[in-house]
Every structure is written in C-alpha cells, then in structure tokens.
Amino acid sequence: MLTLKDNLLIFTDLDGSLLDHDSYSWQAAQPWLDRLSAARLPLIIASSKTAAEIAILQQRLGLSAFPFIAENGAQIVFPPGWRHPARIFGADYAAIVNALHHLHASFAFRGFADADDATVAQWCGFTPQEARLARQRAGSEPLCWLDDQQQLAHFRHALAQQRLTLTRGGRFYHVMGRGVSKGRAARWLTRHYQLRHQRVFTTLALGDGPNDLPLLQSADYAVLIRALRSEPLSLPATRRGRLYRSRQTGPAGWSEGLDHFLLPGKARRIAHE
Numbered sequence: 001m002l003t004l005k006d007n008l009l010i011f012t013d014l015d016g017s018l019l020d021h022d023s024y025s026w027q028a029a030q031p032w033l034d035r036l037s038a039a040r041l042p043l044i045i046a047s048s049k050t051a052a053e054i055a056i057l058q059q060r061l062g063l064s065a066f067p068f069i070a071e072n073g074a075q076i077v078f079p080p081g082w083r084h085p086a087r088i089f090g091a092d093y094a095a096i097v098n099a100l101h102h103l104h105a106s107f108a109f110r111g112f113a114d115a116d117d118a119t120v121a122q123w124c125g126f127t128p129q130e131a132r133l134a135r136q137r138a139g140s141e142p143l144c145w146l147d148d149q150q151q152l153a154h155f156r157h158a159l160a161q162q163r164l165t166l167t168r169g170g171r172f173y174h175v176m177g178r179g180v181s182k183g184r185a186a187r188w189l190t191r192h193y194q195l196r197h198q199r200v201f202t203t204l205a206l207g208d209g210p211n212d213l214p215l216l217q218s219a220d221y222a223v224l225i226r227a228l229r230s231e232p233l234s235l236p237a238t239r240r241g242r243l244y245r246s247r248q249t250g251p252a253g254w255s256e257g258l259d260h261f262l263l264p265g266k267a268r269r270i271a272h273e
C-alpha cells in the first residue's frame with residue numbers, strides 16, 4: 001500500500017482524466033488536489049496540449065511549482081525556480097514543419113502551420129485566443145488528413161525516413177519525433193528528480209486515452225480512467241506495475257484511482273456499496 005509519506009511522483013493526463021472531458025471542471029478532484037498539496041507531493045501534468053495551454057491550467061490547478069510534460073511527451077517545461085531550460089524530445093517544431101512542407105507536393109493534408117488562428121479555432125471549436133495558444137508548438141504538429149487511407153500508409157513511410165512518426169489523436173493526426181511519448185518523458189523526469197533529490201521515487205500515473213498507455217506502462221502504479229466515449233483500453237499483461245481501472249469517468253474516476261492506491265479502506269467501502 002502507498003501512503004502520502006512515500007517518495008511519490010504522480011503524473012496525470014488532463015482531458016478526460018483530471019479535467020472533465022466536456023466542461024473542463026476538476027471539482028470532483030479538488031479534495032485530492034488539496035491533500036496532495038498539503039503533503040507537498042509533486043503532481044506533474046502530462047498532456048497533448050501545448051506548453052502555453054498547460055501553463056494557464058497548471059496555474060489554475062495550483063500546480064505551478066512542478067514541471068510538466070507537453071505535446072504528448074515532446075516537451076518538458078520546468079518551473080522558473082529550477083533554472084532549467086525546457087527540454088525537447090525528438091525533432092523540434094521547425095524541423096517537423098520543414099519536413100511536412102516537402103511532403104505537401106505528394107500528399108493532401110493541412111497542419112496547424114498551414115492555417116491561421118481563425119482557421120484552427122474553427123477546426124477545434126476554440127476561441128481565436130485559445131487557437132493562438134494551441135499553435136505555439138515545440139515538437140509536434142497536428143494535421144487534418146485529406147487523402148485516402150492507402151496514401152496514409154505511404155505518408156507514414158515517408159515520415160519514418162525522416163525519423164518522424166504519426167499517431168492518431170481524437171480529432172487530428174499528430175506528427176512528432178520517433179520514440180516520443182508521455183512515458184519516455186515521464187521516465188526522463190523521474191530520473192531527473194532522483195538525481196536532484198538523491199533518492200528513489202515511486203511513480204503513479206493516471207490517464208484515459210491511447211496516448212496515455214506508454215505513461216501508464218512506465219509507472220509503478222497506474223490508474224486507467226474509464227473513457228467516456230471509447231472502447232476499453234488494454235495494457236500488456238507483462239507490465240510490471242499495479243493497475244487499477246476506474247468505474248467512474250473524468251475527475252471522479254481520477255479521485256477513485258487515488259482512493260484505491262492511497263486510501264484502500266475507502267476503496268473497499270465503495271466497492272461494496
């Protein structure tokens with residue numbers, strides 16, 4: 001059993017995990033946010049959002065004292081007090097946009113770099129201000145695929161030749177450096193914490209989507225939060241850590257997961273209700 005006194009690093013996805021998928025509310029998670037804050041435990045956001053988008057949410061959540069992982073693991077941003085420059089994994093944004101520029105002649109697609117704030121706002125249902133934050137990118141490019149599936153296979157191959165990879169997000173495909181994932185960034189950050197504090201940390205990760213699986217797989221303890229509108233996900237049976245699947249979605253499922261690992265008595269009571 002884990003306790004709040006352990007050397008614990010907690011990594012969390014935002015949308016559909018700590019934040020409600022639709023309303024962005026974290027009300028159900030507030031009691032746990034308060035407890036983790038009182039115990040001074042690092043709660044590290046790991047999201048597909050950009051650093052500019054996360055920084056605003058991180059402040060509202062009261063988590064600005066901690067680093068965070070942006071763009072699905074392409075970037076780690078440190079708090080100002082750490083005096084540590086942001087770290088990019090894989091190719092940087094200029095290299096990705098440059099590689100995509102050359103592929104426009106052979107494939108039909110449109111990325112955020114090919115559109116203005118107003119167009120991205122329309123694609124995403126954002127305000128122009130939100131679109132501006134979503135377009136400040138460091139190491140990944142979302143794109144709308146306008147070609148057929150056969151061309152998509154050729155596109156993947158062309159990207160692979162440039163050490164780039166394509167992943168499927170909710171609405172967009174994302175181009176990023178090969179090997180980039182939330183899990184890889186979380187492992188790097190855990191090692192960084194261990195060197196900085198000269199002690200071993202136990203890791204707990206919470207997420208609800210396919211892009212969270214590498215994160216959950218890399219953690220000692222993992223909470224797979226029930227997704228609102230998709231098929232249940234599966235983790236390899238070979239994963240070394242412990243896994244809990246929440247029954248509730250969003251921040252209620254997020255809290256349920258922390259109840260399970262950090263308040264086992266309470267989790268048993270809920271299971272028997």
Ligand SMILES: [Mg+2]
Nearest residue numbers: 013015016209
């Ligand atoms: Mg999510």
